[in-house]
Amino acid sequence: MLREIVESFEDLVVIDKPVKKELELTKFLLKYKDKPVLFKDVEGWEVAGNLWSSRERIAKFLNTDNKGLLELLYEAMEKPKPFSVVEKAEFLKNREKVNLLELPIPKYYPKDGGPYLTSAMVIAKKEFVNVSFHRMMVLDEERAVIRLVPRHLYSMWKDSVEHGEELEVRIVLGNPVHLLLAGATSVAYGVSELEIASAISLKAFGRPLEVINLDGIPTPVDSEFVFKAKITDEVADEGPFVDITGTYDIVRKQPIVIFEEMYHVDDPIFHALLPGGYEHYMLMGLPKEPQIYASVKKVVPKVHGVRLTEGGCMWLHAVVSITKQHEGDGKNAILAAFAGHPSLKRVVVVDEDVNIYDDREVEWAIATRFQPDRDLVIIPNARGSSLDPSGKDGLTAKWGIDATKPLDKKKEFEKASLDF
Structure with missing residues (x-):
């Protein structure tokens, strides 16, 4: 689905020449701040960034305007709708062992603590299904350190640790904007962001969000990449990292995530979300x-x-x-x-x-x-x-x-x- 969305943008900038994932990719995203950019070759992968870098582009995709976008998000947060469970998903076509170092995970700025997953969302299920954005700094082939703000996923993880368990999660990347916006909302504990995404989808497209039951955890079928993972009780330094203000956040001890298995669609597009860029602004700010x-x-x-x-x-x-x-x-x-x-x-x-x-x-x-x-x-x-x-x-x-x-x-x- 992401390829269809990206190629539909009239102002799409296509970079055909090879681009390195460390720092070089950032130069193009900064050059075309408000335009979607598709990199055809980032160390063998296709990568897209600045996809949702303007309010108007988001509104148009969701079949509304600026005022209607506010009303759409407000209504979805006030009245979430059930999602639909289906049997098939395109990402199930490719199942591989994870090697984070081989993926086009960028190091965006010189002082970053390492390569960072920035557009990924984490899905966890306990009393309810929670979906939320979390940056992850790559440590090695299968481990990353995740920033957990003391909110819902943190509470789920803390509960698991106190019971001597690791928290099983699904990490999804390359998602449509209604799922991204839903994942950035701040709603009461027990309200599922998947149902907020479903409400947006119903209003914008006339159909609910579709998910597949991936070993007990509902996982959106339109994701480009899906990782089976677990958040452990081990911690490591996370950061430095450039946050939404364009300044460096501090280094903290944060939990380690172990990536166990990777699924992806045929010819996937990796979504690189530039820290402190306009797309970061939109996805973090609009739900507020x-x-x-x-x-x-x-x-x-x-x-x-x-x-x-x-x-x-x-x-x-x-x-x-x-x-x-x-x-x-x-x-x-x-x-x-x-x-x-x-x-x-x-x-x-x-x-x-x-x-x-x-x-x-x-x-x-x-x-x-x-x-x-x-x-x-x-x-x-x-x-x-x-x-x-x-x-x-x-x-x-x-x-x-x-x-x-x-x-x-x-x-x-x-x-x-x-x-x-």
Whole structure:
């Protein structure tokens, strides 16, 4: 399926000449930041990157637009749908012993701790099926060290270790975007991301997500590569690694994963997700926008849109569009946005007549509708993102800009137009 998707992109850049997986691949992904790139020969493999590096490309693939994309993700997270279990999958055609060193796993930046799997998602099953993104630094032919943030997969792994067991998982790579977006959501423990992906698929394509039961663990049939693996109780240094802000994350002791078996489709395409690139922004940031939307909607009934901005790495800065019904709604929206995405550092709240996807319009609203002594909200010493290098010990100062029109002077703040 991935080949069909990649070759359908009108702005696809094809690199025919041989490219090395260590550092050289990164040069092309940085050169064509917002364009999908297909490498025909990365040490004998085909590799694709920057596939989902624009909001518009993602929306178009899911048969919607920017506003519809937010609504689609919000609805899928609120109302997950069952996936469909089938008997066949293309990746079952090829079954091999794993050698991670022979795969086109890139070393993206000079100071990286090693080659990194960045687009892979891990599927685990205990009380429910969990799917989540986890970077993995290759150690040798069959071992990698996995970064486990203390969330759902970490809890599953910790439970297994406490019972003297290793956690059996499936690692999938080369996935369609609805599965990637679902895997990056932050939902309550017990909610399966596979069902979120299924809800997106149903809305976008009219069919549920299809999975095959691979030795007890539901595995999406559209994955290019599937690995049987187990997360052990052994740990090793993980990092350095360039995270979404384009700066290096710290080195930590993290669990070791043992890769036991590999499946792949005929002529597979390896998905290389550039750390700190636009695709990283989209896949990590877009699933957070519905969370902000849901939070703001609790305090302001009419919320028209939410956008995490590329300038803020689609993680630290946001813009929210509302219709004010009362003075103070702008400031309430600011506080609600921070609650909806705790890593958020700055939020700008604007009226519905401002296009939040146009940075110039947002800045115009700040320039003409905002006064710092009246409309600025500063929250010092708040828990923020560990990825923000300007923070200290996880603490940051958050600031909100209320760039909405005063209700009693709305006409004075309207932008001139030819509409009568």
